[in-house]
Structure formats: structure tokens, C-alpha cells
Amino acid sequence: MNLFEVRKExxxxxxxxxELTKYxxxxxxxxxxKINAYITVCDKTALSDAKKAQKLINEGKSGMFTGIPFSVxxxxxxxGIKTTCASKMLEDFIPxxxxxxxxxxxxxxxxxxxxxxxxxxxxGSSTETSYYGTVKNPYDLTRVxxxxxxxxxASVSAKMCLGALGSDTGGSIPQPASYCGVVGLKPTYGTxxxxxLIAFASSFDQIGICANxxxxxxxxxxxxxxxxxxxxxxxxxxxxxxxxxxxxxIKGLKIGIxxxxxxxxxxxxxxxxxxGAIKFFESSGCEIIECSVPSLEYAxxxxxxxxSAEASSNLSRYDGIRFGHRSDMGDDFNxxxxxxxxxxxxxxxxxxxxxxxxxLSSKYYDEYYNKALKICGQIKKEYAKIFExxxxxxxxTAPSVAKKTDQKTDIVSxxxxxxxxxxxxxxxxxxxxxxxxYGEGNMPVGMTLVCKPYDESTxxxxxxxxxxxxxxxxxxxxxx
Amino acid sequence: MFNSDLIKYLTALSKISFTENEEENIxxxxxxxxxxxxxxxxxxxxxxxxxxxxxxxxxxREDTINNDYNTKEAISNAKCIEDxxxxxxxxx
Numbered sequence: 001m002n003l004f005e006v007r008k009e010x011x012x013x014x015x016x017x018x019e020l021t022k023y024x025x026x027x028x029x030x031x032x033x034k035i036n037a038y039i040t041v042c043d044k045t046a047l048s049d050a051k052k053a054q055k056l057i058n059e060g061k062s063g064m065f066t067g068i069p070f071s072v073x074x075x076x077x078x079x080g081i082k083t084t085c086a087s088k089m090l091e092d093f094i095p096x097x098x099x100x101x102x103x104x105x106x107x108x109x110x111x112x113x114x115x116x117x118x119x120x121x122x123x124g125s126s127t128e129t130s131y132y133g134t135v136k137n138p139y140d141l142t143r144v145x146x147x148x149x150x151x152x153x154a155s156v157s158a159k160m161c162l163g164a165l166g167s168d169t170g171g172s173i174p175q176p177a178s179y180c181g182v183v184g185l186k187p188t189y190g191t192x193x194x195x196x197l198i199a200f201a202s203s204f205d206q207i208g209i210c211a212n213x214x215x216x217x218x219x220x221x222x223x224x225x226x227x228x229x230x231x232x233x234x235x236x237x238x239x240x241x242x243x244x245x246x247x248x249x250i251k252g253l254k255i256g257i258x259x260x261x262x263x264x265x266x267x268x269x270x271x272x273x274x275x276g277a278i279k280f281f282e283s284s285g286c287e288i289i290e291c292s293v294p295s296l297e298y299a300x301x302x303x304x305x306x307x308s309a310e311a312s313s314n315l316s317r318y319d320g321i322r323f324g325h326r327s328d329m330g331d332d333f334n335x336x337x338x339x340x341x342x343x344x345x346x347x348x349x350x351x352x353x354x355x356x357x358x359x360l361s362s363k364y365y366d367e368y369y370n371k372a373l374k375i376c377g378q379i380k381k382e383y384a385k386i387f388e389x390x391x392x393x394x395x396x397t398a399p400s401v402a403k404k405t406d407q408k409t410d411i412v413s414x415x416x417x418x419x420x421x422x423x424x425x426x427x428x429x430x431x432x433x434x435x436x437x438y439g440e441g442n443m444p445v446g447m448t449l450v451c452k453p454y455d456e457s458t459x460x461x462x463x464x465x466x467x468x469x470x471x472x473x474x475x476x477x478x479x480x
Numbered sequence: 481m482f483n484s485d486l487i488k489y490l491t492a493l494s495k496i497s498f499t500e501n502e503e504e505n506i507x508x509x510x511x512x513x514x515x516x517x518x519x520x521x522x523x524x525x526x527x528x529x530x531x532x533x534x535x536x537x538x539x540x541r542e543d544t545i546n547n548d549y550n551t552k553e554a555i556s557n558a559k560c561i562e563d564x565x566x567x568x569x570x571x572x
Contacts, residue, residue, distance in 0.1 A: 092557075093557055094556070094557060096549060096553040096554070096556055097548070097549065229541050232537065232539055232540060232541075295523070297519070298519055298520055298522075298523050300516070300519075301516055301517050301518075301519040301520045302520060304513075304516070304517065305517055305520065312494065316495075319495070320559070321558065321566055321568055322555065322557070322558050322566055323557035323558060324557070326559040326560065330569060331569060332569050332570070332571075333568055333569050333570070333571045334495075335569075336568065336569055337495050338495050338496060338497050339497075341494075341495050341496050342496045342497045342498075345496065350494070350496055350506075351506070351509060351510070351513065353494045353496065354487075354490045354491070354494050354496075354506070354510060355510070355513055355514075355517070357490050357493040357494050358490055358510075358514070359517075361489075361490075361493065367520075367521065368517060368520060370530070371520045371521070371523060371525060372520055373530040373531050374523070374525040374528040374529070374530055374531070375520060375523050375525075375528075376530075376531035377528055377529050377530055377531035378523075378528050380531060410512070411509055411512065411513060412512050412513065412515075412516050415513075415516060416516075426531075
């Protein structure tokens with residue numbers, strides 16, 4: 001059932017908000033030990049909010065999200081609920097305010113089931129950097145769920161919530177969505193307020209959605225988008241209704257296929273599945289246009305230089321003084337700060353802070369940071385040029401299916417694995433990932449549909465069309 | 481070239497520290513990471529505009545005082561407080 005259908009069941013009193021909430025809490029109780037998708041489960045508040053939701057439903061005052069159970073990634077502030085960023089640095093941090101997106105859900109009396117696991121401070125692509133352990137893939141518990149929104153994607157895939165809020169800086173929503181066989185929507189930069197999202201790289205960060213279907217992602221985006229005077233980067237160009245184009249005739253739609261995304265650095269089974277989907281669109285009357293992002297070869301380096309530079313600044317607030325882990329050792333002010341940060345941060349976070357400071361240091365600023373900014377400008381131009389001819393772009397979401405948890409990957413190889421997703425963040429565009437096939441080990445393969453700025457309605461509609469003609473295999477491995 | 485001096489400079493900027501063993505590992509890791517970052521040097525930027533030139537700050541709100549949070553809330557996550565002050569080791 002999609003969100004709209006669940007809404008009808010609730011409003012017609014065929015199910016109650018408490019029954020629905022209890023159903024998901026029971027599933028979390030049963031399966032979270034195996035999957036590790038949730039860091040914090042809010043069973044008491046969820047059931048109490050379900051009672052409030054039911055009162056509103058009974059009075060005929062329900063909104064779209066009243067009584068609907070969500071999970072929230074643990075870098076999104078929730079008042080009174082631990083928000084850890086999966087880091088020892090924030091293991092007992094309790095925000096005294098809600099993020100704007102959480103306020104919007106709560107205004108409708110949505111149910112927050114808990115906070116989902118992630119890579120530490122959103123730095124990673126597998127949740128292996130989490131202080132709370134890796135999130136396992138519901139399709140194969142010996143594989144990762146992807147990251148950094150691995151918990152969000154796994155919570156939807158294993159039916160431990162109806163929808164999940166995640167965050168994306170370099171692919172952290174579509175990639176785990178692809179690995180876990182669900183839909184992942186990363187909105188155009190500025191669509192959703194970042195107020196209350198614990199910052200990683202502010203010029204790339206965006207809150208997004210993992211959901212069971214494109215139409216669900218549209219309903220959720222409708223509820224969380226919009227201008228916020230607490231976030232100056234939010235735009236008034238957000239759509240009024242992201243489901244408005246669902247059912248549109250896609251004949252004549254121009255689909256751009258950038259050739260650089262289909263080389264042999266993408267696994268054969270991934271390429272075959274994505275090309276299969278493209279052929280389906282062609283046979284449905286779409287026009288397939290080969291295009292190019294020539295600067296793609298610089299994207300990874302540019303992304304890591306800028307995101308790490310911004311992270312080194314954003315994470316300088318973690319000094320153990322006003323909040324966060326405070327060391328017991330430190331005879332002077334400076335030692336206290338150094339020890340608190342050394343003890344509180346994991347290795348990947350430390351590497352990125354070091355890289356960021358390297359890129360911003362006076363000796364290397366021009367040759368790395370400034371150069372990276374120019375590459376980003378060029379990549380934006382190249383995407384804009386493609387969109388002069390095309391309505392949407394299709395690429396693989398990730399170069400491979402989810403890897404095994406015991407497969408050791410060196411740091412540089414793991415960075416290179418982001419090649420399909422980081423260009424979208426660099427260009428500030430919206431993108432949705434949907435399962436288009438099954439590859440090695442029968443694991444889901446995702447394709448990403450990229451839209452013109454603020455045109456998520458089109459990619460949602462095209463994604464919905466594909467879903468209606470594709471037979472999805474549900475994850476079952478975690479139920480055994 | 482990543483060497484011990486550069487690592488010490490960066491750890492000072494980053495306000496983190498490493499043991500001797502850890503320093504050896506991080507030096508090797510940063511060396512590999514920077515080798516990947518060096519890719520940007522090959523980019524011809526003669527005619528490129530920086531991406532940040534396109535950001536316009538048009539919607540700045542008025543700087544007004546409001547009472548959204550109180551002192552008690554604001555320091556509720558500090559580990560060492562006394563009478564609404566955060567306590568730190570002597571600075572001067």
C-alpha cells in the first residue's frame with residue numbers, strides 16, 4: 001500500500017493509528033537486532049503520538065501525515081530525542097529544538113518511530129564508519145546497506161517504517177536506496193530547509209527521502225519542502241504538488257544518457273540493467289539522446305576537496321565545551337579541545353578534517369580549493385547544456401551492487417565509488433533512484449533519474465511509470 | 481609530499497592528535513588521498529567561473545532578538561556547568 005492508501009485506511013477507521021504504529025514498532029523489535037537500522041527507538045513517544053493522531057482522525061481533522069510512521073536520520077535534530085550523528089562525539093547530545101522538517105511532520109502529528117543509523121557525521125558510503133556498527137542490507141545480511149543514509153534506506157526496505165527522512169551530500173540517499181531496493185529522492189538544493197540538519201558540507205547538504213515508491217516520495221516531499229526564514233538557501237521555486245505529473249504521457253520525453261556514466265568502471269550487470277531500463281523507455285516512445293559531462297573525471301576530486309573543506313569548518317564547533325564529548329584529560333584549554341576531538345571523532349572524520357584543512361591552507365588554497373570551485377562551476381554548466389536538449393538524464397546510481405561487509409576496500413577506492421552521485425550534488429540538481437533490476441548475488445540495481453532544477457515532478461512521474469511496468473522483488477533475507 | 485612536518489601542521493590546524501603509530505598510518509593514507517586530489521591540477525581553468533560566484537544573498541532576514549531558547553536549554557548539553565556558566569580550564 002502506498003502512503004495515500006494507508007491514509008484512506010486510517011481515515012476510514014479500518015485501521016487505527018495505534019495499530020499501525022504498534023505494527024511497525026513490533027517489526028523494529030523483531031528485526032532491528034539483525035539489521036541495525038535504528039540507533040534510537042522512540043516507542044513510548046510514538047505510541048503516545050499515535051493516540052493524539054487517532055483523536056484528530058476521529059474528529060475528521062487529519063492531515064496527509066497524521067498517524068503515518070516515519071524514521072528520521074540521526075543527523076536531523078529532534079527535540080528531546082538523542083541525535084548522535086552516529087558519533088561518539090554526540091553520543092549523549094539531546095537537541096532542545098526540532099529541525100524544520102521534523103516540525104513540519106509533527107505539525108501534522110506524524111509518528112516518529114526512531115532515529116536511524118548512518119555513517120559518522122554523514123561521511124561514508126556504507127555505514128561502516130558508524131560508532132554504532134554497520135547497517136546490514138535487508139536483501140543480504142552479509143552485505144552493507146550503503147550510506148550514509150543506510151539506516152533510512154534499510155528501515156524502509158525491511159518495512160520498519162512507511163517513509164524515512166535522510167540527508168545527502170554526495171549521494172547519501174540514492175546510493176543506499178539503490179543498494180536496499182527502495183526509492184531515494186534527493187531534492188534540488190534549496191528545496192528543503194537545512195535548519196536542524198547537522199552540517200557536513202553546507203553547499204551540498206540536502207534533506208531527502210527514502211520511500212517505497214515514487215508517489216510516496218512525492219507526498220513526503222510536498223510536506224517537507226518550502227522556504228524557511230531560518231535557512232537563507234531555501235528557494236521559493238519548490239513545487240506546490242510533486243505528484244501533479246504522475247500519469248503524464250511520457251511519449252516524446254527526451255532522456256539524456258551521458259556516455260561517461262556507462263564505461264567499464266561501472267560493473268557489467270549494473271550497466272546491463274540500466275541499459276535495459278533505458279531501452280524500455282525508448283520502446284515506450286521516449287527519445288534517447290547521447291550526451292556528455294566531459295568534466296566528470298574531475299568530479300570526485302573536486303567534491304572531496306570542497307566537502308572536506310566545508311566539513312573542517314563545520315566540525316570545528318565540536319570542542320567538548322558547550323556540547324558533545326568532553327575529555328577527562330586536558331590541563332589547559334587547548335589540550336582539552338584537542339583531546340575531546342581526538343577521542344570523539346572516528347578515523348574517517350579525522351581524515352576529512354585534515355584534507356579540508358590541507359585544501360584551505362594558504363600554501364594549497366589556489367591549487368586545490370579554488371581549482372575545485374572552478375571544476376564545480378564547469379560541471380554545472382555541462383549539466384545545464386544537456387538540459388537545453390533533454391528533459392531528464394538517466395545514469396546508474398552506483399558502479400556496483402552492495403558489497404559484502406567483510407570485503408575490505410581501500411579509502412581511495414571507496415571515494416571513487418561515489419562517481420555516479422557526486423556530480424548531481426555539485427550541480428545542485430534533484431535526483432531519484434529506483435530499482436531497475438537485480439545484479440550480482442541477486443542484489444538490487446538502481447538507476448538515477450536527474451531533473452532540471454526544481455523539476456522533481458517530472459522525474460517522479462517517469463519513475464512512477466517505470467515502477468508500474470517493473471516487477472520488484474521484496475527483501476526477505478532478514479526474515480529468516 | 482606528505483611528511484611528518486605536514487602532518488604535524490595539519491593536526492595543529494585540525495585540533496586533533498595522533499600517537500606515533502597512528503601518525504605513520506595517517507601519513508600513508510593522506511598521501512594516497514592527496515594523490516587522488518591531485519587530479520584537479522590537470523583541469524584547464526583558463527575560462528572557468530567559480531561556482532560560488534553564482535550564489536546571491538538576497539533574502540537575508542532582519543537581525544531581530546527573539547526568545548526562542550533560554551540559557552538553561554542552551555547549555556543543557558554542556559558537561560561542566562556552574563550557575564549557568566560553562567566551566568573550562570584556565571585560559572590565561
